[in-house]
Amino acid sequence: MPKRIALDYDDRELRIVVANCNGSKVQVTDAQVIPIPENGSVSEKLRAYINSEGLQKTETLVTIGRGKAELRELQLPPVPDDELPDMVRFQAIRGFASASERAIVDFLVTRRTNENNTLIAAAVSPGDMDRVRELCKTSDLFPKRIALRPLSAASLYLRGQKTPPICVLIDLLNDDAEIVIARDGKVIFVRTVRLPSEARHRSGAIASELHRTMVACGETSTPDRIVVWGTESVHSGDIAAIKSTISCEDVQAVNPFDLVSLQIDRSALPEHIGRLAPLVGLLASDETAPETLIDFLNPRKKPEEEPDRVRRILMIAGPIAAVFLAGFFIYRQFAQWDRKIANATNEVNLLLPSAEAAQESIKRTETIDQFLDGDINWLDEIRRLAEKAPPSDKMIVRNISGTASIRGGGGTLRIVGAVTEPSVIDELEEALRDPTHGVVGKGSQEQKGQDTYAWTFTESVMISGETIRNTRYQRMAERIAEAESQAADDPPTAAEQPVSEETQSEAVQPEDQDSEDQDAPQQPSTPEQPSDENATDTAEVQA
Structure with missing residues (x-):
């Protein structure tokens, strides 16, 4: 089985987990928490450990915390997956405080609906990435992934356990606490908070920050389960404080090494093993679930299309054949084509004013719609x-x-x-x-x-x-349908009534009668029914 190294570090300690990995099988062979003295060098400590264990030229998985990456929750319109990377990067450059054109951006989709896509986006500067690469290079290691630490730990628990609807995962470090909230097995919120330096205030601060995190992500209900990475003996005070503050009965400490195979004596494990949960999760998710990670070394990108050689040949040969064929027909029917071109040109010229008027009408309608969208009843x-x-x-x-x-x-x-x-x-x-x-x-x-x-x-x-717009158009359609229905139910006007046979017989008179009528003085006629035009206007008013 190939050997891999997972490492994480801060100003106070270097955390390392070594394991044999093959697909979903992870066998941990070593786990170390190496203190770093004040003004000490992380590079020297790592190089000394790698040389002593003979782990040069080993693939390395690195986790970085919220201190080196900027994290935001974004909501984007529903678009195809291949368009999301470019859209997220554009939004990150605009909305992130520290993101620039050269920033490395990756994201994780947390929820999809018909209205939008909700995702967690993270950005890290090229300088921080170069420092991680340099750290691995000085120890003769090959970096394979540089992942966000909170999501690595969450992936370890959420993939292998049957979780309740709302689950909270807490990773306690030296001075920080990383809180991850998951709904139905998917991460929806990540937050990192600072903890007091005094141990007697840490438990109360953890419980208070957990309550604030639940409010910040919009979850007003009590979590169904709260998981603290570590052992019961180390975090008993934290668990008791959380139970009393959050009123959640299912608060448990989880040893990350219980979720993978272990080839070393458990007594050799560090005391605060919960801090190694992100490293164990990164080793377990490296091959089986990379889609659950935010990986700055391999960020999500738009897939590149492979060139189609057959299509390229057809694109070259097609126009050539079309030119010869067109020349042949032009030679035989040049005059006829001229007439067709002239007719088509005339038709286009006749349609252009209508098309321009239609486009202008569409623009005006859209402007009015945008204004009326804010008119709420x-x-x-x-x-x-x-x-x-x-x-x-x-x-x-x-x-x-x-x-x-x-x-x-x-x-x-x-x-x-x-x-x-x-x-x-x-x-x-x-x-x-x-x-x-x-x-x-x-x-x-x-x-x-x-x-x-x-x-x-x-x-x-x-x-x-x-x-608002959909409701407005629906009511307009109902009013139009009601008007059409009322117009159809109105009685026909006098102009529309059929002429009887008696009237027709009176209209056909002998020539003598016609001459007498011509000699007789003309009397002004008084119509008993309104004209067609007036009848139509009346029908429209009633409608």
Whole structure:
């Protein structure tokens, strides 16, 4: 089995895991946490270890933390997978603070819907990548992957375990805590927080930061499971603090080496083995699940199309044959083609004004639509709230405000109120959320001294501009159909009524009668029915 090295480092220690890897099989042969003294060199410590173990020219997997990479959550329109890399890179250069034209950008899609693609994008500077390559070069190692550390640890647990709907993974380092939130086995949020230097304050800080992370990612419910990488004996205080703060009963410590094969004595493992979880996960995912990683050495790119030789030959030979064939027909039917060209030119010239007018009309219509997309019927939204909200014995609304987005269309309905218990807020969000309405809550807060409605809340209901436009066009279509139906039901006008036989017989008179009529003085006629034009106008007004 080929041997691989996974390494990670910071200013205080160098972490190394060596394993034999073959597909999904990972057999760990060594695990080290090497302290780095103040003003010490990571390169010297790594080179000394590699030389002592004889691991030169070994493929190496490196993890880097949030300190070296900038991480953002992006929402992009649904596009084919081969177009995502260019779109993500363009968005990262525009939106990331430290990303430049030379930055290395990779991403991981977390959710796909018909409206958008949600993904986690990360960017690292070329200078940081060069330093990692130089570190491997000085120790005669071949870097194969340079992956984001939190996702490497998450991949180890989520692929091999049956996870509940909401699962939280916590990796505790010297001064940092990396928190990963997964929904239905897929990562949806990553956050790195600083921890106090004093050990007695760390447990409380971890629990508080975990609560803030859940709020930041929009998960208001309690996690179904919380996993702390490490052993029960080392993290018992952290687990107790999390249970008391988050109110989650399923809080467990997981040893990453229990998820792979181990060829060394467990007593030889470091005390804080949870810090090695990203390295074990990177070794396990290297060949079997690279799509779950953010790899800056092998970022996702648009696939290159292989040249089609047959198509190239046809593209060259086709025009040549067409030239000879066209010359033959031109020689025989030159005059006829001139006439056809002249006719076609005339037709095109006749159609050009209509086409230009149509394009101008389309532009004006789109401009009007963009303006009307911000015109929300707030009465409809308030009526919808009244119909779907829980009864008044469970909830009261104290303030409602609506904000329209003129530039992007749509708007936001902000609801402030109070409920008898927090579960009513979940019921309200579930009732208001549908494919055309998004709901984001800011949590709830208990108001001391209140008897019935003791929990206050603030909910924001987002209505997109596309929804406003679709509703507008649907109502226009209904009104047109109603008008056409009413016009079809109206009685026919006098001009449309058939002429009877008696009237026709009176119209046919002898010539004598005609002459008498001509001699008789003409009397002005008074029509009993309106003309066709007036009848049509009347029908249109009624419609």
